[in-house]
Amino acid sequence: MSDQPERLLILAEGFSADPHYGKTAHGVLAYGERPVVALLDSTRAGETQNGVPVVASVNDALCFNPTTALVGVATQGGRFPPAWRELLKSAISKDLHVENGLHEFLADDEELTGLAARHGVELRDLRRPPADLNVPTGANLELPVKTVLTVGSDCAIGKMTVSLELDRAARARGLASRFVPTGQTGIAIAGWGISVDAVVSDFIAGATERLLVEGHERGGELLMVEGQGALLHPAYSGVTLGLVHGSAPHAFVLCHLAGQTEIEGYPGHPLTSLPEIIELHERISLPARKATVAAIALNTRELGEDEARAAVAATAKETGLVTDDPVRFGPDRLLDAVLAAMI
Numbered sequence: 001m002s003d004q005p006e007r008l009l010i011l012a013e014g015f016s017a018d019p020h021y022g023k024t025a026h027g028v029l030a031y032g033e034r035p036v037v038a039l040l041d042s043t044r045a046g047e048t049q050n051g052v053p054v055v056a057s058v059n060d061a062l063c064f065n066p067t068t069a070l071v072g073v074a075t076q077g078g079r080f081p082p083a084w085r086e087l088l089k090s091a092i093s094k095d096l097h098v099e100n101g102l103h104e105f106l107a108d109d110e111e112l113t114g115l116a117a118r119h120g121v122e123l124r125d126l127r128r129p130p131a132d133l134n135v136p137t138g139a140n141l142e143l144p145v146k147t148v149l150t151v152g153s154d155c156a157i158g159k160m161t162v163s164l165e166l167d168r169a170a171r172a173r174g175l176a177s178r179f180v181p182t183g184q185t186g187i188a189i190a191g192w193g194i195s196v197d198a199v200v201s202d203f204i205a206g207a208t209e210r211l212l213v214e215g216h217e218r219g220g221e222l223l224m225v226e227g228q229g230a231l232l233h234p235a236y237s238g239v240t241l242g243l244v245h246g247s248a249p250h251a252f253v254l255c256h257l258a259g260q261t262e263i264e265g266y267p268g269h270p271l272t273s274l275p276e277i278i279e280l281h282e283r284i285s286l287p288a289r290k291a292t293v294a295a296i297a298l299n300t301r302e303l304g305e306d307e308a309r310a311a312v313a314a315t316a317k318e319t320g321l322v323t324d325d326p327v328r329f330g331p332d333r334l335l336d337a338v339l340a341a342m343i
Helices: 023-031 058-064 084-093 110-119 159-172 184-190 201-217 238-247 274-284 305-319 332-341
Strands: 008-011 036-040 052-055 068-071 097-100 123-125 146-152 177-180 222-225 251-257 292-299 322-324
Touching (some): 008 023, 008 084, 023 068, 023 184, 058 084, 110 123, 146 159, 146 238, 146 292, 159 184, 159 222, 177 184, 177 201, 201 222, 222 238, 238 274, 251 332, 274 292, 292 332
Parallel strands (some): 068 097
């Protein structure tokens, strides 16, 4: 790979405006350190997003001199839609590295790897786990760090965003904080990490422990670990428990979507009350290091300004915990609560 600084073309065909299926694009645009020069989505060509031009094709993006095409969507099941094959081939044929966070690995595709070899570009599968993962060793309890894990009442409600906001606020105060990425979008933002949802279930805790060790080696004394899944989720609870025990956090921040009463996409699976969810997380924390929920990060994206402030106040009253929307109102009150809980 050349020493040329990376410039991203984000591939988000059909999903650039979708905060759920387009979450990788949204996350990298908001928090990534590598410059994004164009966003590909033919349904919105000619518009801009976060100040970045939206183009219809790879050819249309070349005038912005991208070096890497990043797959910016999280499709259901983690597979590429059939139409994306030509899009990927187009990017490779234009001498762009391709960075992919889906469960379908590009490096396992003979046609794409052959094309990449001919054009001298890399195919980077962000979700491919290291081959030598194992169970935890106990290093997670010996590191001279304080660890915060974001957890959620449901999936896709902002656990990564909250971790990034807390990390950014901590760094602004001069604290040696590091964001610890555990999913494909976090890896695309930070440039390192392990996507724990692609790890053999026995090794999720061990993979998480390894991430803590690396976060400390990268200078972290305060580690903001990106949460995944949700304990109450009928499909994605296992990854959460592995993260809890592997990170052995000193404190949780519970993320919740204001007004939500049941698991998204699973009608008939109600959420229990926030106090019950808080008690559940504290009860299943690693016995060798019991953790408390230090604060509630309330996602108020579906509410107006006055409604959002009222929801924050109501949640604080219901739980007795500091509550705020760190994106809308800033992360400082949540960070204060986290730091106080770990003294």
